[in-house]
Every structure is written in C-alpha cells, then in structure tokens.
Amino acid sequence: MPPDPFFAGAGLDRADHLRADPGAIAALRRHGEARQLVWNDGAPALDGQGRLCWRAVSGEPPLLLGLDGQAPRFSHLPDGNIPANAYAHIHLLALLDEIEGPTFAAALSLANWHRRHGHCSVCGTPTDPNRGGWSRICPNCGAEHYPRADPVVIMLAEHDGRLLLGRQPQYPEGRYSALAGFVEPGESIEFAVARELKEEAGIEVGEVRYLCSQPWPFPSSLMIGAHATAVDERLTIDRQELDDARWFSRDEVLAALAGDSPAPFQPPPKWAIARTLLDRWVDGLM
Numbered sequence: 001m002p003p004d005p006f007f008a009g010a011g012l013d014r015a016d017h018l019r020a021d022p023g024a025i026a027a028l029r030r031h032g033e034a035r036q037l038v039w040n041d042g043a044p045a046l047d048g049q050g051r052l053c054w055r056a057v058s059g060e061p062p063l064l065l066g067l068d069g070q071a072p073r074f075s076h077l078p079d080g081n082i083p084a085n086a087y088a089h090i091h092l093l094a095l096l097d098e099i100e101g102p103t104f105a106a107a108l109s110l111a112n113w114h115r116r117h118g119h120c121s122v123c124g125t126p127t128d129p130n131r132g133g134w135s136r137i138c139p140n141c142g143a144e145h146y147p148r149a150d151p152v153v154i155m156l157a158e159h160d161g162r163l164l165l166g167r168q169p170q171y172p173e174g175r176y177s178a179l180a181g182f183v184e185p186g187e188s189i190e191f192a193v194a195r196e197l198k199e200e201a202g203i204e205v206g207e208v209r210y211l212c213s214q215p216w217p218f219p220s221s222l223m224i225g226a227h228a229t230a231v232d233e234r235l236t237i238d239r240q241e242l243d244d245a246r247w248f249s250r251d252e253v254l255a256a257l258a259g260d261s262p263a264p265f266q267p268p269p270k271w272a273i274a275r276t277l278l279d280r281w282v283d284g285l286m
C-alpha cells in the first residue's frame with residue numbers, strides 16, 4: 001500500500017476537551033514538558049533532520065497545538081509575513097520529515113488564519129484568540145469565529161485505461177498533475193469534480209468516487225482526492241486555467257513515476273496528494 005498523503009497523519013492529540021478551560025491551558029503552559037514551536041522566516045523552523053524545533057515556553061503563547069503524549073505543545077503568533085503559497089516554502093517541504101507533516105500543517109494554517117482574520121466578519125471589531133487559539137471571539141458582538149478549511153477537489157479522470165493530467169502555467173518545466181478546483185457553496189464533492197473537469201478539460205464524467213484527503217496548509221485547503229470515469233476522450237481545454245492537458249497511458253505514468261530519462265512528464269512531488277493518487281492508480285488501488 002503506498003503511503004497516505006503527506007500532511008495527512010494523526011499529528012498531535014488536539015486536546016479539544018481542554019481548549020475551553022483557561023485554567024487548564026494555564027496549567028499546561030506551566031507543565032514541565034511544555035514546549036513552544038520555533039518559527040523562522042514565516043514558517044515553523046526545521047532542524048537538519050527535517051524535524052520541528054521546540055523551546056521552553058515563554059510568556060503566554062495563545063495557540064495550544066495539542067499534546068505529544070502528555071507533553072503540551074504551544075505556538076506564539078510569529079511576527080511578520082506568513083507566506084500562503086506553497087512555492088514560498090518549497091525548500092522546507094523538501095526537508096520536512098513526514099511524521100512532522102500534520103503538526104507543521106496545523107501550526108502554519110492556524111497561525112496564518114489568525115494573521116488574516118483579526119477582525120470580526122459580523123461587525124468589524126478586532127477579535128481576540130479564544131479556545132487555545134482554535135477560535136477568535138468578538139468583544140463587541142460576541143460572535144465566535146473558527147479557523148476555516150477550504151475544500152478543493154483534485155481528481156484523476158480515467159478513460160479506457162488512460163489518465164487525464166494537466167499543466168498549470170506556474171508549474172515547473174514538464175510537470176503534469178491531477179486537475180483540481182475549489183468546491184463552491186451549495187455543491188457536493190461529486191458535482192464539483194464533474195464541473196471542474198467539464199470547465200477545464202471539456203469532458204463529461206460518469207461515476208465519481210472519493211479516494212482520500214489531505215490538509216494543504218497554503219494557506220488552509222482540504223484537498224479531496226477523487227477518481228472519475230470519463231465518458232469519452234475528446235478534450236476542450238480552458239487555456240485560461242491550463243497550459244495543456246492530455247491523456248497518459250499506464251506505461252507513461254509508470255515511466256514518469258520511476259523518473260525514467262527521458263520521462264513522458266515530471267510527476268508532482270511527494271508532498272502533493274496528486275502524487276499519492278498516481279501511486280495508488282499504478283498499483284491498481286482505485
């Protein structure tokens with residue numbers, strides 16, 4: 001079985017039962033094994049082995065990331081810009097240990113949400129961190145606001161044993177990957193998959209099946225991996241969204257994943273759920 005998507009593991013115990021109790025959070029800050037995340041240049045800092053870096057708790061860090069066994073893990077809100085684009089963090093993604101992925105993702109998304117959502121969306125008043133940083137509360141109107149995750153469908157469309165992959169303009173040279181798009185309000189996963197494939201590639205699909213999901217902390221998406229059976233192979237590509245899209249045979253996908261030279265295309269990197277979907281497809285796991 002290929003590994004689960006990067007960032008998709010269990011991570012810390014989120015300790016939801018403690019978040020609403022300020023006294024319990026204060027006690028956790030004083031716990032002998034409490035640690036605070038180290039940030040560097042708008043992202044959690046990594047050591048030479050790709051592990052997160054921790055230090056003794058100082059002050060009152062507002063974000064309770066969770067418990068590592070019995071050991072509390074906190075974060076402050078880092079100063080300065082927190083880049084929301086994955087390409088800004090690509091040097092870290094290449095180094096990041098997979099076990100640390102879920103905690104890295106939670107800390108980055110949560111800190112970014114606090115940075116970008118400091119005002120009440122009901123009345124505009126500046127809000128305060130609440131519940132160990134897992135909500136913000138408005139001192140004026142009392143509204144409580146929760147960190148958001150934006151659902152994105154990402155799908156392998158298949159027809160007659162071949163897969164549809166596409167190129168976005170910002171991709172590195174030669175990269176092809178699964179098509180993707182945001183789920184819109186009032187839309188199911190299945191209809192979002194069908195709509196995106198119709199809009200971007202002009203294809204009609206029949207059955208759509210959910211496969212697996214991945215938190216994507218740039219800044220806070222939930223990637224929903226799916227497989228769609230295309231009705232035919234005729235493409236009408238939306239050139240505003242894609243440089244190109246084409247059908248690849250199983251042998252071509254295998255050669256790309258194996259890194260053959262010359263490869264039919266450059267596959268997505270290990271930390272993208274699209275890579276997991278391709279690995280599972282060639283292994284016959286969908």
Ligand SMILES: [Zn+2]
Pocket residue numbers: 120121122123124125138139140141142143
């Ligand atoms: Zn308000």
